[in-house]
Amino acid sequence: MTSIPTDPPAQDSGFALLKGLGKAEAYNHPTESIRLIETHISWVLLTGQYAYKIKKPVNFGFLDFSALAQREFFCHEELRLNQRLAASWYLDVVPITGSPAAPKMAGTGAAIEYAVKMRQFPCAQTLRESAECGQLSTDEIDQIASLVADFHHTVARTDDQSPYGSSQDIRYWFTENFIGIRPFLKSSGQVQQLAALQVWGDAEWHSKAALMQQRQQQGWVRECHGDLHLGNMTLVDGKVIPFDCIEFNPLLSWIDVMSEVAFLMNDLLRFGYEVYAYRFLNRYLQATGDYPGLALLRYYWVYRALVRAKIALLRASQNPEADGQLCAEYGLFADLAERFTQPGKAGLIIMHGFSGSGKSTLASQVAENIGALQIRSDIERKRLLGYTAQADTGSDLGTGIYSQEASRQTYRHLAVLAKGVLEAGFSVIVDAAFLNSEQREGFLQLAEDCQTPFIIIAVQAADETLCQRIRQRQGDASEATVAVLRQQQQAAEPLGEAEQRHTIAVDTERGDALERVLTQLGKICP
Known part of the structure; x- marks a missing residue:
């Protein structure tokens, strides 16, 4: 959580807009103390009753929000996708009108920006924070397993004509992590570790490519959440609510369901919840019967750990003050990816x-x-x-x-x-x-x-x-x-x-x- 900037650079219209939106008169409803949450791709303004999510004008290759029309389109995609899991919390896409210095949320006139309007969760704590405090419970894990299994059963799925989820696409996104990570590495040990992970990934892909293609044709590639980790779930009145689906690139949300499972397990294992990780996996598989998908789980574990490692480095490049903490987070995920390449003996x-x-x-x-x-x-x-x-x-x-x-x-x-x-x-x-x-x-x-x-x-x-x-x-x-x-x-x-x-x-x-x-x-x- 950060404060609204009070002295943005004059040439930076994004920060100027945030400063304007830090004032109560920018909204057509009563507000409390307005707070800002910032990620590497968005700003979220918390006003008390509602939250407003604004996309940053950035282009990282895997997403492109550089034009206003693109940001409007992806706001509507975010609304559509998240209403599948949190319909009562994702409300609308609203224009921001006026000027950066004097903006009006959901105003009239020409739009200078767009925001996704949401009901603000009554508690800002995510399940990630619960995990960090050692407060996750089996009830939450069981809810998640049932919720994800039901969600995967109902969402749209591929067929043999689908443009999504081919083995070549899967390989591309696995390899793209190395391109995004390598320029940021500072030690020879990190470079060697990353090279070893790439060698393992290439070999694993070659041995599993036919299965990946088969699963795409059988409909195991589906329009998933795409970013299902503990930081994107909260608990409201004892009910787990997932939010913040990937909307910015269908190639990253139309994925094998086992990739989604791997992402959540990755988070649980990262925080030391080994027992809960396998509780979730067992209950999910008992609900879905997707035991053949286990053949790809280790590949997706490594892939998801590398995604989180890359994001830590991207955030560090945007926030030099947190560089040390985020680089340590990179190391944690890189080590986790390395661990996943070394299976134990089965019995x-x-x-x-x-x-x-x-x-x-x-x-x-x-x-x-x-x-x-x-x-x-x-x-x-x-x-x-x-x-x-x-x-x-x-x-x-x-x-x-x-x-x-x-x-x-x-x-x-x-x-x-x-x-x-x-x-x-x-x-x-x-x-x-x-x-x-x-x-x-x-x-x-x-x-x-x-x-x-x-x-x-x-x-x-x-x-x-x-x-x-x-x-x-x-x-x-x-x-x-x-x-x-x-x-x-x-x-x-x-x-x-x-x-x-x-x-x-x-x-x-x-x-x-x-x-x-x-x-x-x-x-x-x-």
């Missing part, structure tokens, strides 16, 4: 236990803590057979989605998804009952084929607890009943001696179940 974990044993709850907690993907059979079974996760299919024992053939299809599908996750370089937890030895043998073979560690987490609880948990379930994808539990108990094939060597057994009635599993995993996969 395959399967759950084992009856309905009500706490498999899914424990699998979710473990996945978040070790940076793994939890694939839930209850969700994937329904998705595979054309149902939503919360649908009540009315299937009886051994019929409908729980028939033997449906179960065989489900486990085959789970294996395909798990293999994709492993090949993308991530550990995977397959969250299913695995009461049949043949089912378990198939996943042991998958682990051997992928040359990855194989672990069974065997979950148990007292029969009374199992029944109680099943009866109390609400809003869950599982349709298991106590009758299903009894059938499972009769048909279950116990773990064999060879399987026991891969097994971590845990009682979920104990309060330390998660800690015990994490400790044992650390011993098996240090």
Whole structure:
């Protein structure tokens, strides 16, 4: 937050306009103390009831606001795009009339500038500031995951005729970061680090270009938010509100949905919220089923870190007083990009236990803590057979989605998804009952084929607890009943001696179940 300039250079009409807009008489409504927020591409004036966003007359190549007509057009684009997520907050595009010395917001006569008019958020704090203070909560992460998944489901998407999202476009914007960053670097270490990132990016693109093109043709490139990080979200009455979509270049907003996911995860990882980053990713993927997109996630992680690094340097060039802080921010993002190029060793974990044993709850907690993907059979079974996760299919024992053939299809599908996750370089937890030895043998073979560690987490609880948990379930994808539990108990094939060597057994009635599993995993996969 900065103050309105009181002594702008006489030749600088932009600052002269800001000085004029710092006066209450420039507005047709009551104002409070007028405050200014400045970014590298815009000025935002906070008046109390309303906020007004003005685009700077700049041209950075990836955006061009140099002409008034362009700024007017992109103000209208900003309104259109942001009303998808924050309709009650983005209100109008208004002309600024009069003169720079005596402007009138939403006045009459010829426009000298344009502004996007918004309701001013009651609290200026963004989720970035909450993250910096250690105040983010799981409720906010769960809201974001649901909100982003729903948003990506409803927005416009590409087809094989679309001009957006080609693999060549993706490569161009990845490479453009190096062009924007290199002139600002001051040390040989920074130059070498950037060169190594470019070599990695070129190699990764060549190996993934066909997949990028395929996803564009399949409609995974969509008209997204484009700038979805914590600084562009706020909390109003307990509800997460994303704002400030990219409007200035459709090539940067028509992107693969996984690029959008990567941007937010990048921010969470940057602030040390590793568990929350994987909580968001797991919940998003469970909602969308886009596990194949994981193959591109690491590329987009690096790309997004480089974008933030470049912006830090651009801001430093505009604000010499903050040069030291912004250059440190560059280093943080450059190091994050380097970290993303170095994947850890992936492992395959399967759950084992009856309905009500706490498999899914424990699998979710473990996945978040070790940076793994939890694939839930209850969700994937329904998705595979054309149902939503919360649908009540009315299937009886051994019929409908729980028939033997449906179960065989489900486990085959789970294996395909798990293999994709492993090949993308991530550990995977397959969250299913695995009461049949043949089912378990198939996943042991998958682990051997992928040359990855194989672990069974065997979950148990007292029969009374199992029944109680099943009866109390609400809003869950599982349709298991106590009758299903009894059938499972009769048909279950116990773990064999060879399987026991891969097994971590845990009682979920104990309060330390998660800690015990994490400790044992650390011993098996240090």
